[in-house]
Amino acid sequence: MKVSDIVKLLKLKVIGGEEGLDNEVCGGYTSDLLSDVMGNADEGQVWITLQTHRNVMAVASLKEVAAVIIVKGLEAEENTINQSNDEGIPLLSTDLEAFELSGQLYKILNP
């Protein structure tokens, strides 16, 4: 499954990094501690978080995640969006909370 498929199925808003929409998705990881994500997220996962700081995209790039989804309709900082574009890693947004979104993503990836 590609990031673009998840965007459609979960009705996500693409706010940056469009060139990565063809990235393959192999799972998900939900966490707001960037130190935890650095230690535990895997390549190709979609990372779900409420953090909007620019460091999110740096960690996303380091871990080579497929995409980042910011929950609760929170607005990402401008330099976070810029870095998403620079890195080509999609930055996506939803009004859902992390619990609901994680549940829906889990169902899609584990039918």
Added chain:
Amino acid sequence: MNQFKADLHMHTVLSPCGSLEMNPSVIVDEALKQGLDIIGITDHNTTKQCKVVFELGKEKGLVVICGAEVTTKEEVHCLTFFENFEKLEKFESYLDNYLPDVPNDTEMFGHQVWVNREEEIVGEESRLLISGIDQSIEEVEAKVRSLGGLFIPAHVDKGRFSLYSQLGFMPFDLKPDAIGLSANVKDEFLANHKELENYTLLRSSDAHQPDLIGSHYSIFEMEHRTFEEIRMALHQTNGRRVCRTV
């Protein structure tokens, strides 16, 4: 140059987690008993108890620098300090403006009260002071800079509420005046964070109860106990420096 013993991170009765015994006179007396020359008052997201501690300290020969331990939007704890009460009050209204409207659960956290020098309650904060304010770490830093204050990420080695736990690594454009370490910082942590060699590292008690005041401290080498001298020591300029931490 003179050496001054400084403990720049402690809480008063006003912090939800601060012991009821942490009233201004107990703090000043205990600090003097521990041989401290300078203390920093850093309650969570508020500066309202600073002035009374400052005044009592002044009478008894203890220099008190005033500020707050701010919880940023990312839940990073940062120490902030200001040179005078005019600037401190401006920062207080900034905090007041961005503290979310989450009520304090007094059964869980106790009453967030501030007191006068006679230990009589003069006010109570109804919103929970340990919430994150609606400002990013960069926005807090910029506000502190605009007021000529000091900005010091607190206990960066801790697994929660620290710059590294919340943000993974030092944000590229952050320019802290110094870096705060926790009481229990491990050598391994410092070995893994070589970027910290560029900063003055501070240790302090983070005391929430009187018997911990001065349990950890930093020795400042400078001429006088003034705000500007402290700034110089943190930036290691004009021969001032922090020469030892315990």
